[in-house]
Amino acid sequence: MPSSRKTILVVDDEPQIRRVVNHALADDATRVLEAATAREGIDMAAAERPDLIVLDLGLPDGSGADVCREIRGWSQAPILVLSARHSDAEKIALFDAGSDDYVTKPFSSAELKARVRALLRRAATRDAEGSTKIVRDDLEIDLERRAVRLGGSPVHLTPIEWELLTALATHPGRVMTHQQLFTAVWRGRDHGDAQQYLRVYVAHLRRKLESDPVHPRFIFTIPAVGYRFGT
């Protein structure tokens, strides 16, 4: 980035929504660009290289998942999807296509700002990825030595639990779909009904890491879609 000023691209065919997003996000440190169609949005994303893209799902000239996939082909900018109503299948398709988060209409300005801030923060820390140690609160994951410590004490994980934790923890803040997790852990090997037990493996992992499994600090459930590590 030549300047520290962030650029956010809003792709939405409704001028009122573009105005709302613009008003909520634009400030001294952020400039907001607007596009009204999928085509225009993709062109502008390619030309302006925004730091974040807010994408409406109900565009007249293209499905949201296709736009996500196209942008993801050459950009790592976080994509926040706006939608009036998602079915579970649509949500999963969006995450599999590379979107990072979604907000359901009608959303509040505060909610939108919080999501955008979280996505930008996460994108900024992405540069730190590649280190061999992940630390969050009192949880330490040593990728090199394959060791987990909680509050200083070692935690014993089974091989599958270890794979699950590293798949989640190396994508902090990012929603991992069930399919993505399954692929990461089993790497395409056929494990019969392992996929249907994925949620149970995560529950066991959570029981080992979280002091209160119904108030998790590390692994959050995204209903019907998957899991997310960290906020």
Add this chain to the structure above:
Amino acid sequence: MSRRRRLRDATLWLVVLAVTTAILIPFRAELDKAHITLVLLLVVLGAGAQGGRALGVGIGAASFLVFDWFFLQPLHTFVIANPLDWLVLFAFLATSIVAAQLLHREQESARIAGARADEVDRLATLGAEALAAARAEDALAAVASMIRESTDAESCSVYIAGEQGLRLGAASPASVAASGVMPAPPLVEWVAKEGAPAAQTSGGTTRLGRPGLRVREIARKSDSDVHAILMPLTVRQQTVGVLRLEGGGIAHLDDSQWRFLDALAYYAALGTERVRLAAELANVEALREADRLKDALLASVSHDLRTPLTTIKALAHELGALGDERSQVIEEQADRLNRLVAGLLDLSRLNAGAMPLHVELNAVDDLLSAALQDTEPRLAGRTLVTDLPSDGALLVGRFDLSLAIRVLVNLIENAIKYSSPGTTIRLAVRREESKLLVSVSDQGSGVPAGEEERIFTPFYRPSSERPDAGSAGLGLAIARRMAEWQGGAVTYARTSEGSIFTLTLPAADLKEL
């Protein structure tokens, strides 16, 4: 049989008898009495077979006299010398009469069988026509015209009983229908209501029957003066319509015509029933189409409403930043409208059985943590306590996580809404046999007595609640249907402290992992 033909037959057989006698006379010395009676008996049987019972008996009597006169000693007198000859003579007479009688009976049953075969034939044809008619109204019209033809009536009308009263379903000739005897005459109404037959004389007298009485019994009381007869049409003890016959030959129906009319009336009853069912089917189709439209409309409305609601909320928020406190009310109302539309859409999908369902193996931890994450920021001074099994066992079940979360969130929201700040809400999970029980108990005022089941009906509001309390009364109705949709349940019970709502879900057993 005509009088002329009878006379001709009688003459013919008398001639035959005379000729036979003339042939026999020259040989009477050589012939035995038995031979003569056998020959004469043949003549009697011939007469009976061809001319009927009366001729048979007549020729029998004539032969009796001929036998006595020409063949019994002393000849040419009716005096009988040998007493044994009386026996021969009377045996001959009795044989003749019995033979004629038997012949007659045979012929009669053959004739009846023929007539019956004819009736069956016509009924079969009618049945086939009625079944083949594409439109139920056409089938009924075919029955009406068949009834008119077979009874020689001037007109035949069939009225159909429906929810909006009686209407003319078919008439023969068709001009009767065109001339429009609408609405149904009062007597037709009476017949439909009472399920009893009635008749009218040409003098204007009306005779009313009792239910179960046959119309012919009433018609007979009017002698030959019947002008119109009305009979109820029943299918499975239900009066489905009324058959009305007027004028023409209905005053002179014979037994077989009455019987035939009864059979045809049953066809007419089935015809009216078919018309009614066809109308009902069309109605059901229309309702289903309306349901589809309603669903599509709700989906589209709920989708299209959210974009303007987002704008409204955002603008309200901006106004709030400028210090206008009313903006908060606008935001709240926008959220309420959104919830209402979403609720209506959910309800219509659940009612239509069109709610997408993804039943998977899920841990209860996921259900509780997601529901708590959603509701804990809204406790507003209430304490929420979670009770998990004390042995730390991981509970799993087969259910749709998204839907189960929505049910549980609704139960917790309900507990918040109907309890006061400072009280405790308790969320507990346990397994009982093949079921997972997730219960939410509060220290609120509870459901008014007598309304324990009504709270699960759509648009329910507690009788004590103000009408503007901000709830559409859809939450629990949707919650229960969503639970049932995945094989679970939502139940309510009163506790000493307040209410307890329990979400039941199918439990699952874990294999060794």
